[in-house]
Amino acid sequence: MNFIWDYCFGTETIIRKMVLGNLEDFxxxxxxxxxxxxxxxxxxxxxxxxGKDRSFWKVILEVSNEEIRRKSKESFRKDFALRNFP
Structure with missing residues (x-):
């Protein structure tokens, strides 16, 4: 079964597939x-x-512990945006 969002390829869809996807998605x-x-x-x-998703993608994408440590110290709020509803 296909859903309309199966054909979206924005960052949110990529993250959704990385976290919730199956082998085909990966x-x-x-x-x-x-x-x-x-x-x-x-x-x-x-x-x-x-934990499991992070470890999996860390190995697949060859991310070092230092890169994880450096990014973990940064605030996620700079990449986070709230929608402005009028």
Missing amino acids: SELLNKYKEDELKEIFLSNLHRFN
Whole structure:
């Protein structure tokens, strides 16, 4: 079954597939995007990944402990935006 969001490829969809996806989704992401792009998305949204997901993508994207430590010290609020409703 396909949903309308299956054909969206924004950052939010990439994160959703990284966290909730299956092997097909992972394969699609790795084939469609450069490793550096996925790594930047992963590091910028580190707070959204739990332990298993974080460990999995850390290995797949070859992220060092130092990079994780450095990004963990930064505030996630700079990458977080609230919608402005009138």
